[in-house]
Amino acid sequence: MYHVVLTDNAPAKERHMKSLRHAAGASLAVVAVAVSGCTYASEESAAPEGNSSNGGPSSSTEIIGSIKKDPTLAAMVPDDIRESGTLRNGTAANYAPAEFIDTDGSTVVGFDVDYVKAIGKLMGLQVTTTNSAFPSLIPAIGSKYDLSASSFTITPERQNQVTLTSYFKAGYSMAVPKGNPKRISPDDLCGHSVAVQTGTAQQTAAQQKSKKCTEAGKKPIDLLSYESQSDATTNVAGGKADVLYADSVITGYAIKQTSKLEALGNITDASMFGVATAKNDGGLSKAIQAATQKLIDDGTMKKLLTSWGTEDGLIETSQVNPES
DSSP: OOOOOOSTTOOOOOOOBOOOOOOOTHHHHHHHHHHHTOOOOOOOOEEETTTTTTTSOHHHHHHHHTOOOOHHHHHHSOHHHHHHTEEEEEEOOEETTTEEEOTTSSOEESHHHHHHHHHHHHHTOEEEEEEOOGGGHHHHBTTTBSBEEEEEEOOHHHHTTSEEEEEEEEEEEEEEETTOTTOOBTTBOTTSEEEEETTSHHHHHHHHHHHHHHHTTSOOOEEEEESSHHHHHHHHHTTSSSEEEEEHHHHHHHHHHOTTEEEEEEEEEEEEEEEEEOTTOTTHHHHHHHHHHHHHHTTHHHHHHHHHTOGGGOOSOOOBSOOO
16 A cells, blocks of 8 residues: 655655455445545544454454464564564554445454454464554554554665565556546546545656656646545546546555546556564564465465455565565
């Protein structure tokens, strides 16, 4: 997922994901509400492990419930976390279906949330997921949060700030109002209004595209940046913006939840997502990598992603700080 604004002059948050078949159950209602114009505040609200799957597909709840503690993985967890019995996850819960607020208005759900609960089960830990504004996540890792699973694209710049352990892959995609009334080409956005979520990689990419427009003597892109992804989606679906530019899983999810949007062009710029931990995390990233690999190898990861319709993002090998 998925945001640009980091501290210490770090680059944009680059959230992008692979194609999606829509999630089932209550999560469908959440996106339908988002597309119709409702947005969620970024006020923090902790969601205990036992409650944060209420909005997810019932199959994901069953999958997580079947996971047993792995003593070898539990022994890899840093002493302070193991003694606390809790794994603290921070996320920006405005990016369905990766992380978003359930219909109860407070519970954080999504496939990233379920993934963290799964590795927590293997480690023998309870998981709490706290919703917070994206720019506050990385500065709080290692103090307020043990980790952050919030659709972070793995980049060298981000690896200078935190440790990133790969667990998913995704790309960029665009959508336009149904029928593409302005006959927009995905290769030429010059002069068109493009809606993005503030701080995303797509915002940076659109800025770069706009620069090329002006260099070619064309009109720049009218870049419309919104704090909430749902606002960006709503304004394109409502005709107030010409193009939606987001992670492909987000775009696909929005298209499937409204009859007002259609895809524009193909998925591009596929890359890895990583779980963020502190630079000096006491071995937590190694435990996360081993737990993630176990979920991949035994088929649990594929089952979890399939329950959310995001199985195209499955990777074969998890790595700590892979080359981006």
